Amino acid sequence: MMLQKKQLEKERRRVIKGLPKWEGIIRGSLMKYYLTCGNKGCQCHRGYKHGPYWYVIVNFGIGRQKAYKIRKEEAKIMKEGIKRYEELWEGLCKIGKLNIEIMRLRRK
Numbered sequence: 001m002m003l004q005k006k007q008l009e010k011e012r013r014r015v016i017k018g019l020p021k022w023e024g025i026i027r028g029s030l031m032k033y034y035l036t037c038g039n040k041g042c043q044c045h046r047g048y049k050h051g052p053y054w055y056v057i058v059n060f061g062i063g064r065q066k067a068y069k070i071r072k073e074e075a076k077i078m079k080e081g082i083k084r085y086e087e088l089w090e091g092l093c094k095i096g097k098l099n100i101e102i103m104r105l106r107r108k
Helices: 002-017 072-107
Strands: 029-035 050-059 065-070
Touching: 002 072, 029 072, 050 072, 065 072
Parallel strands: none
Antiparallel strands: 029 050, 050 065
């Protein structure tokens, strides 16, 4: 039992060490939109829409979203930040699971 607890603690330290750096983390979704304008004679009404326009969409709770327009060059940076957030979330979930297992072993 003690060996298993030590292995779990070692795994937890490994997961913590592998977490991404906090700088650049973005919690949101990257979206690309093509739009039509109000000019009826514009080619966008015949299938050649304006864009792409890039946005990062962030949720602040139920029914509360904000869209931040970004430049095309920033889309790659935002995508990387979103990936880091997903890695951080997965790591936190693993740590939580390991903490529960360690706590259960301490009770025995």
